Amino acid sequence: MKILSKVDPWNAVAEGYASAAGDLFRAHGRAALSHARISPGVHVADIACGPGTLTTLLAERGATVAAVDFSHEMLAILERHILETSVSGVSVHHADGQDLPFPKNAFDMSFSLFGLMFFPERAQGYAEMFRTLRPGGRAYVSSWSRLSDSPLFMLMAETLQRIDPACAVSDYDITSLENPDVLASEMLTAGFHDVTISRLEHVSVFRSAEALWDSFVTGSAPITVIKSRMPEEVWRAKSEEALRFIRTHSGPFPARLGTVAWLGSGRKPDD
Numbered sequence: 001m002k003i004l005s006k007v008d009p010w011n012a013v014a015e016g017y018a019s020a021a022g023d024l025f026r027a028h029g030r031a032a033l034s035h036a037r038i039s040p041g042v043h044v045a046d047i048a049c050g051p052g053t054l055t056t057l058l059a060e061r062g063a064t065v066a067a068v069d070f071s072h073e074m075l076a077i078l079e080r081h082i083l084e085t086s087v088s089g090v091s092v093h094h095a096d097g098q099d100l101p102f103p104k105n106a107f108d109m110s111f112s113l114f115g116l117m118f119f120p121e122r123a124q125g126y127a128e129m130f131r132t133l134r135p136g137g138r139a140y141v142s143s144w145s146r147l148s149d150s151p152l153f154m155l156m157a158e159t160l161q162r163i164d165p166a167c168a169v170s171d172y173d174i175t176s177l178e179n180p181d182v183l184a185s186e187m188l189t190a191g192f193h194d195v196t197i198s199r200l201e202h203v204s205v206f207r208s209a210e211a212l213w214d215s216f217v218t219g220s221a222p223i224t225v226i227k228s229r230m231p232e233e234v235w236r237a238k239s240e241e242a243l244r245f246i247r248t249h250s251g252p253f254p255a256r257l258g259t260v261a262w263l264g265s266g267r268k269p270d271d
Contacts, residue, residue: 004118007070009221010050012228014073016218018051024259025053025114027202032113032142032263035198038063045107045132047097047125048115052078056087058111064089066107069115070096098124105134114261117143117177126190133268139192142200143177145260152204152257155250156216156223162245163238164226183264192266200261207254209246213239 004010010017032054038044040062046055049067051074058065067090069075075092082090095101097112098121110129119125129139147154148171157169177183180197187195206212217223217239227235250257 004221005120009225010069010071011073013219013221013224014051014071014077016224017074017221018053018077020215020219022051022053024202024204025050026057028142028200028259028261029054029057029113031200031202032111032140033057033061035263035265036109036138036140038109042108043106045100045102045110045129047100047110047112047129048118049078050074050115052081052090054111054113055090056081059087059089062089063109066091066093066102068093068095068097068100070094098128100128100132102132104131106132108134108137110137110139111141113140113142114144116141122177122186123190126186126192130191130268135268135270137268138265139187139268140263140265141177141183141187142261142263143183145180145199145262146172146178148172149260150258152259155212155246155257156220158249159213159216159242159245160220160223160226163223163242167222167226177262177264180262180264183262187264187266190266191268193269195264195266198263198265200263201258203256203258205254205256206250209243209250209253212250212255212257213243213246216242 038061042063044058044063044065046065046067049055049069055065055067072094079092110133116125147157160167161169184195184197
């Protein structure tokens with residue numbers, strides 16, 4: 001969705017996103033880190049870090065992390081978390097991942113989990129990761145797979161269409177990072193060597209239709225934007241329609257709904 005390449009929806013959804021989607025992103029973050037060797041003191045960039053889910057996981061493993069996002073509301077949540085907990089070794093940077101405020105060869109590793117996939121100029125995002133990595137450093141980029149691979153996201157997309165018919169459900173954009181061949185090709189074109197693609201899976205459990213719908217409303221930027229544009233009485237009616245749809249299409253509760261992502265990894269060649 002082009003709307004997700006702009007900052008306003010992410011600012012609007014930030015507070016709910018951190019709570020509603022936290023478990024899902026922690027699970028995928030841990031899965032991504034199982035493919036990386038994080039040692040104490042390693043210098044890492046977390047690009048399009050959102051509320052800092054991966055940043056926190058990296059810091060807990062002893063990494064020194066530069067957390068970067070273009071949403072000041074997302075960064076405010078991360079900064080508050082740093083103040084309220086014992087997380088250390090994190091610096092926070094309000095910047096665009098397509099124009100990183102760091103010198104060449106600054107990091108041992110670079111991550112963009114579910115961030116670079118939304119960049120208007122993905123090639124520039126890869127180029128900045130490549131520029132700021134030291135020779136021999138590794139980059140990790142993840143993207144969601146096609147909707148039909150992820151029952152949770154398919155249900156969310158179909159529910160979104162119920163409340164706004166203009167939001168057509170598109171299962172697969174073969175030119176996007178939903179296509180693992182595109183992810184691999186773009187990393188190779190950016191100059192990375194030893195590119196690998198791994199499949200990551202997670203199942204989320206929801207106790208009721210209301211809990212599932214609440215997670216969509218608070219954690220989905222497109223739904224947050226649609227809600228903000230509707231009069232309250234219209235939104236209440238749309239919510240009831242959405243709940244009826246969810247009860248019919250989610251299966252019995254507690255509902256177990258999976259998500260699938262691709263993780264691309266590549267090494268910057270030695271000088």
